[in-house]
Amino acid sequence: MQLIHYSLCPHSRTARLLLNEYGIETALAEEKPWEWRAPFLAVNPGGNLPVILLDNAAICGIYPITEYLIETNVYTEDATIPELLPEEPVARAETRRMVDWFHTKFYHEVWSYLSYERIENPFVHRKAPNPEAIRAAMANLHNHMAYLSRLLEERYWIGGDYISIADIAAAAHISCLDFIGDVTWERAPIVKNWYARVKSRPSFRPLLQDTVPGIVPPPFYTNLDF
Amino acid sequence: MQLIHYSLCPHSRTARLLLNEYGIETALAEEKPWEWRAPFLAVNPGGNLPVILLDNAAICGIYPITEYLIETNVYTEDATIPELLPEEPVARAETRRMVDWFHTKFYHEVWSYLSYERIENPFVHRKAPNPEAIRAAMANLHNHMAYLSRLLEERYWIGGDYISIADIAAAAHISCLDFIGDVTWERAPIVKNWYARVKSRPSFRPLLQDTVPGIVPPPFYTNLDF
Numbered sequence: 001m002q003l004i005h006y007s008l009c010p011h012s013r014t015a016r017l018l019l020n021e022y023g024i025e026t027a028l029a030e031e032k033p034w035e036w037r038a039p040f041l042a043v044n045p046g047g048n049l050p051v052i053l054l055d056n057a058a059i060c061g062i063y064p065i066t067e068y069l070i071e072t073n074v075y076t077e078d079a080t081i082p083e084l085l086p087e088e089p090v091a092r093a094e095t096r097r098m099v100d101w102f103h104t105k106f107y108h109e110v111w112s113y114l115s116y117e118r119i120e121n122p123f124v125h126r127k128a129p130n131p132e133a134i135r136a137a138m139a140n141l142h143n144h145m146a147y148l149s150r151l152l153e154e155r156y157w158i159g160g161d162y163i164s165i166a167d168i169a170a171a172a173h174i175s176c177l178d179f180i181g182d183v184t185w186e187r188a189p190i191v192k193n194w195y196a197r198v199k200s201r202p203s204f205r206p207l208l209q210d211t212v213p214g215i216v217p218p219p220f221y222t223n224l225d226f
Numbered sequence: 227m228q229l230i231h232y233s234l235c236p237h238s239r240t241a242r243l244l245l246n247e248y249g250i251e252t253a254l255a256e257e258k259p260w261e262w263r264a265p266f267l268a269v270n271p272g273g274n275l276p277v278i279l280l281d282n283a284a285i286c287g288i289y290p291i292t293e294y295l296i297e298t299n300v301y302t303e304d305a306t307i308p309e310l311l312p313e314e315p316v317a318r319a320e321t322r323r324m325v326d327w328f329h330t331k332f333y334h335e336v337w338s339y340l341s342y343e344r345i346e347n348p349f350v351h352r353k354a355p356n357p358e359a360i361r362a363a364m365a366n367l368h369n370h371m372a373y374l375s376r377l378l379e380e381r382y383w384i385g386g387d388y389i390s391i392a393d394i395a396a397a398a399h400i401s402c403l404d405f406i407g408d409v410t411w412e413r414a415p416i417v418k419n420w421y422a423r424v425k426s427r428p429s430f431r432p433l434l435q436d437t438v439p440g441i442v443p444p445p446f447y448t449n450l451d452f
Contacts, residue, residue, distance in 0.1 A: 045373060046323070046331055057316045063289065064322035072315050089298050090283045096290040097272070104330070105272055147271060 020203035095159035246429035
C-alpha cells in the first residue's frame with residue numbers, strides 16, 4: 001500500500017493519521033498539489049490529494065479513503081485499535097458533520113487562502129503574499145476557533161464522547177496551520193487542551209517530524225506540552 | 227421527518243432524490259442559502275444545506291445525510307428499493323470518488339459560480355451577472371462533461387455497472403444546471419443518454435415540478451425524452 005500525499009495538505013495528514021491509528025504501514029510518495037503532473041492525473045483525474053494506491057486500484061480523495069479505512073478495519077480483533085466512528089446512526093452523522101466541517105468549510109474558508117498566500121505564492125509563484133486575503137482567512141479562523149471552543153465546553157472530543165475521525169480531521173487541519181505559525185493558542189485554551197491530547201498520540205509522531213523547504217515551524221510545533 | 231432544502235441547491239436535490247428512492251416521505255421546508263437566518267443557523271451552525279430534522283436531532287450536510295440514509299436503509303426487505311452503494315470496498319470507494327467529484331469539485335468549479343451569477347447576483351443583489359465568471363464556469367463545465375462522456379463510454383452508470391449514489395449526486399447537479407439552461411446537450415450525447423435514464427425514474431418526478439420565481443427553465447427541462 002502506498003499513500004500519495006503532500007506534507008502541508010490537511011486531507012493528506014488526515015489519511016496519514018488514520019493509517020497510523022489503524023497500524024497500517026504505507027510507503028509515502030510526495031506530490032505537490034500545484035504541479036498537476038500528468039502521471040499523477042492519470043492515477044487521479046480529479047487531481048486532489050491524498051490517494052491510496054492498492055495493487056490494482058487507486059482510492060482517491062479523503063472522503064472515499066476515510067470510509068474505506070473504517071469499513072475495512074471495523075471488525076478488527078486488535079483491542080489497541082480505536083473505533084473511530086460510533087455505532088449509532090445519529091452519532092455517526094454528528095461525527096461526519098464535523099469531519100465535513102473541517103474538510104469542506106474550514107478548508108475553503110481558512111486553509112485554501114493561507115496555504116496559497118504563505119506557501120504557493122512565495123515559493124511557487126515568487127510573489128509576495130496578499131495581506132488582505134490573509135486578514136480575511138485569519139478572521140475566519142478566529143470564528144472557527146470560537147465555535148470549536150464552545151463545542152469543546154460541552155464534549156470531550158470533537159464528535160462526541162469518544163475520539164473519532166472528527167478529531168483526526170480537525171487535528172490534521174490545525175497541525176497544518178500550526179506549522180505555518182497561524183494558530184493563536186492563547187485565544188483558545190480549550191482547543192489547545194484538546195489538541196495537546198490528540199498530538200500526544202503515537203499516530204501523530206511521524207507528522208511532527210516532517211520538514212518543508214523554506215518554512216520553519218514555530219518552536220512549540222513539535223512540543224507535546226506547549 | 228423534515229428536509230430543509232433549497233430547490234436550486236444540488237446538495238438539497240441529492241437528498242430529495244435519495245429520500246424518494248428509499249420511499250421515505252418527508253415534509254419540505256425551504257431555506258434560501260444566502261439569507262443566513264439565525265433560526266436556521268441555530269439548527270445547523272455550518273449554514274449549509276440540506277438538513278434532515280428528526281424528532282430530537284438534526285443531520286446536517288449532504289455527506290452525513292447520504293451515509294445516514296444508506297446505513298439506515300441497507301437492510302430493507304423491499305426489493306423495489308435499489309442498493310445505491312456496492313458491497314465491495316474498492317467499488318464503494320470508486321462510487322464515493324464520483325459523489326465527491328460532484329459535491330466538491332464540480333460544485334466549486336461550476337455551480338458556485340453559475341448560481342451566484344445567474345441567481346444570487348440578479349435576484350438578491352440586483353446586480354448584472356459578471357460575464358467573465360460565467361465564461362470561466364462554462365469552460366469548466368465543458369471539461370467536466372467531456373470527462374463524464376469518457377467515463378460513460380466505459381460504464382453504464384457513473385459509479386460502475388449499477389445505479390448508485392454517484393448517479394443521484396451527478397443528476398442532482400446536472401438538473402440544477404439544466405434548470406438555468408446551461409447544459410449544452412448536443413456536445414455530450416452519451417451524458418444526455420445517461421441523464422434521460424436517471425430523469426425517467428419516479429424519484430425524479432417531484433423535482434421536475436419545482437418552480438423558482440424569476441427563472442423559467444428551458445422547455446426540454448421537464449421532458450423525459452428531450
